[in-house]
Structure formats: C-alpha cells, structure tokens
Amino acid sequence: MPVKLEHLTNPTEDDFTDFEKIRSETEPHGLAVDTPLREWINQSRWVIGGRFNDRIIGALLAERNGDHVRLANAGVRRITQRRGVMHQMLHFLCKWADEERLTLEFVDSEDSLSEAILRRNFERQGNLLVYKRTV
Numbered sequence: 539m540p541v542k543l544e545h546l547t548n549p550t551e552d553d554f555t556d557f558e559k560i561r562s563e564t565e566p567h568g569l570a571v572d573t574p575l576r577e578w579i580n581q582s583r584w585v586i587g588g589r590f591n592d593r594i595i596g597a598l599l600a601e602r603n604g605d606h607v608r609l610a611n612a613g614v615r616r617i618t619q620r621r622g623v624m625h626q627m628l629h630f631l632c633k634w635a636d637e638e639r640l641t642l643e644f645v646d647s648e649d650s651l652s653e654a655i656l657r658r659n660f661e662r663q664g665n666l667l668v669y670k671r672t673v
Contacts, residue, residue, distance in 0.1 A: 541588040541596065541623050543630035549585065556594035557585065560613040568613020569597055588614075588627045596623040606641045612651055624651070628658050635669055642669035 546553060554576065561569040569585075571578045579585065582603065588596035598612035609631070614623045635642045644660070644667040646652050652667060660667040 541590050541626040541630075543627055543634070544587045544589055544594075545600070546585045546587050546594075547579065549579070549587075552592075553585075553587065553594055556587075556615075557597060560594070560597050560615055563616040564613030567611055569599065569611050571599065571611070586627065586631065588623050590618070590623075596627055598627070602640075605639065606643055607635070608643045608645070610645055624654070628655065632658060632669060632672075636671050639671065641671065643667070 549557070557569055557575055561575075569575065575585070578599075583599070583601045586598050586600050586609070587594040595618045596612070596614040599610045601608045601610075612624060612627075631642060634640075642660075644652070644655055646662060646665050646667050655667050656662070659670050659672065661670060662668075
C-alpha cells in the first residue's frame, strides 16, 4: 500500500474527518491532545499524515523546537493496520530529517511502536527514542 507523507499545517475538512477516525480507532493514545486538534495546530505544531487514495490513513503529531522535532501519538486506521503504513511514514520521516538536518524524538511509550522505531536507527536516551541522522 503506497503512502504519501504530508506535513499538514492547514488540514482540510476531509483531513479532520480522517483524523477523528484515526483518533477514535486508536484511543487512548492515537492523535490524543488536551485541546481540540484544530486549536493544537500552530506555527510549531502540525500533523504528519500518511495519505492513500486521497484519504489520511495514518497520522502522528509533530512539534518543532529548533532543530528537534518531537513526534507523538501515532495512529493508523484499523482497516489499514498491518499493511506497512507506519513503516513507510517512519521511512519518509527519517529521510526528511536527514535532508533538513533535524533530530527526531519520540517519547518512549514502551509499546510495539517503540520496538519498531528502535529498528529504524533510533536509540533510547532516557525516556526518548532519538533518531541518529545518517548525514
């Protein structure tokens, strides 16, 4: 299933519909924020989406602070789970981080996603999983 990675700073109404589906199917962690997602997005915070056939099927929250991007609350639509969606998103995110010379960080949730992240050139640093850039 080919997935296109998008940095969504101004999502469409259809995107918000897809985010809500992801959030509801991945509760309590996927796309969970304390404020409504529309209000959470700003200049330093956005949603990274995996798009397939014009719909967002996977997403995670991103927050930039200097050259560090903190990633959290990943989720994939139930109907597309186990089809490599998050794998592709992580691949393209790491490629983007290398090109932009950014450090990616995930808060270690000690779940199956953490183990998948560690296999992709991330290392544990305290409670974070930090991407080791290749350039």
